[in-house]
Amino acid sequence: MSAPQNGPQNGPETPQVDERILLGLRSFRLPAWRALVQFGLFATLAALGLSMVFGQPSRPEIGWPIAVAGLAMALVVPALTTIGGRQRVELFDEGFSVHGLFSTRHYRWSEVSDFSLASLLPGRGMRQTYVVFDLSGDRGALVAFNRFLTGKGRSLPIGIEPVDLPGNAVTVALALNAWRQRALDSKTPQVP
Structure with missing residues (x-):
């Protein structure tokens, strides 16, 4: 800063x-465009988790929690901050x-x-x-x-x-x- x-x-x-x-x-x-950025950021995290699940070597014990958390945050964070107008x-x-x-x-x-x-x-x-x-x-x-x-x-x-x-x-x-x-x-x- x-x-x-x-x-x-x-x-x-x-x-x-x-x-x-x-x-x-x-x-x-x-602004509404921030919801898209937030969704994209957390969807990328979910995609990384899925790549750990289906990649070589497969790591589902780590990948599934990351994918689920990323997807949940991709839906919840934009809904609360931008779309829901909480901030x-x-x-x-x-x-x-x-x-x-x-x-x-x-x-x-x-x-x-x-x-x-x-x-x-x-x-x-x-x-x-x-x-x-x-x-x-x-x-x-x-x-x-x-x-x-x-x-x-x-x-x-x-x-x-x-x-x-x-x-x-x-x-x-x-x-x-x-x-x-x-x-x-x-x-x-x-x-x-």
């Missing part, structure tokens, strides 16, 4: 996006909810920092950017380690995109910052 990139609000390359569009976004999910982020006036595979966390806009970008660096052509943020009062070894890697203690699911329009991690970060700023501005008393 790399250090955080220029955030959506503090980099010179910030795209100008109509704030009404950003404030109209209420949900981010994994998603929902926005509300008071805050947002991050739905992971097995847990859901709710955050208030006043409790979180601005949202910025970090990226995984397996290779230059495969770089994946995702959204990170800090939670006020957040401590612990895992948070400190994540903060060391990305500059922020928490991260949203990698690969989420807006449901209603095309976008990527930059769009997600811009929308979350717009929602956060609107919530903070509404709590600040206006001076005439």
